[in-house]
Amino acid sequence: MTCERVALVVAYLDVAATTRVDSRVAEVVLHWMTEDFGNAGSRTHDYGTRAKKAVQEARTYLAQTVGARPEELIFTSGATESNNIALLGLAAFGEREGRRHIITSAIEHKAVLEPLTHLQSKSFEVDFLEPGPSGRISTEAVMEKLRPDTLLVSLMHVNNETGVIQPVAELAEKLRETSTYFHVDAAQGYGKIAEDLRAPIDMISISGHKVGAPKGIGALVLRRRGWDRVPLEPIMFGGGQERKLRPGTLPVPLIMGLYEASRVFHEGHDRWKRDALVVRERLLTALSKTRFRINGDPDHSVPHILNVTFDDLNAEALIVRLKDQVAVATGSACTSASYTPSHVLMAMNLPEKVASNGLRFSWHPSQVEDFDPTGVVETVLRMQPAAS
Known part of the structure; x- marks a missing residue:
């Protein structure tokens, strides 16, 4: 089977759906697919050692872009998987602690709304806040809904349909003073409004293909509160990679593509x-x-x-x-x-x-x-x- 390249003659104004992979990124991905193609989990030869070192370099850089430590970032297939790990992975802790209340907005992406709908079927109570014509959820509206049994607030950074920026940095500062965890779906905001994501947000979902990386790669930032980790439990099993939260062979070429795309986007x-x-x-x-x-x-x-x-x-x-x-x-x-x-x-x-x-x-x-x-x-x- 052969693939013919088709020249696009229309203007592409749909980058909120996906971006074109930057040529510099494609070159990096190809290198790690065809030359340094080792498995980062292989410890007996230089191919694996080089792959492992490269992944750690990428992890360190990507964590730094949101003011996190390398050990606070795990690689995923994209923001949808990151959202699922963050939301569903916190459920067992909420059940044990008797904290089954969640606050979110009615304008979230389906990758947040559908996991939360699933949690509703498991006896979690979810408040879906509506923003009004501005498309912007107010910090006050979230805080007014906060209860002693509120486990989590999940609010997107930038709305994927309207481009409206939500007040995640302000909200993070307020929630940090409570026991409620804060998750931000930053699929559309990562790379664009970097300073917001340096706020003390507990969990941040990142998608690579919104900033010029290939589809199929992203990350989840799990920022500690002092020495305490976010008490997530895995929703998949097998292999123990990525702190046992995202098992499976690390896609080194895609990780390096995300690294390069992020670097290119931030520099420009x-x-x-x-x-x-x-x-x-x-x-x-x-x-x-x-x-x-x-x-x-x-x-x-x-x-x-x-x-x-x-x-x-x-x-x-x-x-x-x-x-x-x-x-x-x-x-x-x-x-x-x-x-x-x-x-x-x-x-x-x-x-x-x-x-x-x-x-x-x-x-x-x-x-x-x-x-x-x-x-x-x-x-x-x-x-x-x-x-x-």
């Missing part, structure tokens, strides 16, 4: 942010010729994600018309095949007509330098009924 962060804002302003200026609304608080959003609804226009129909111009989505890649209203936009108490037609633009500025939104605007104007 200032330019990325500046250029992402330029693209955002260019897009908003062009869209001003149409009738649209921004979904979520633009003053508390990352620069590279924009969710809009066009008045009197069906988002699915628009995507079909735009498919030869631009790659965009109606929301999370995990649910974009569904034609139901966005659970995120519905939880923001937006009208169903708005929530059903949200369109997400997300970009990496270096990959859309030549993107001209004129064609998108012209298509919208042709489809949008004249204002009455």
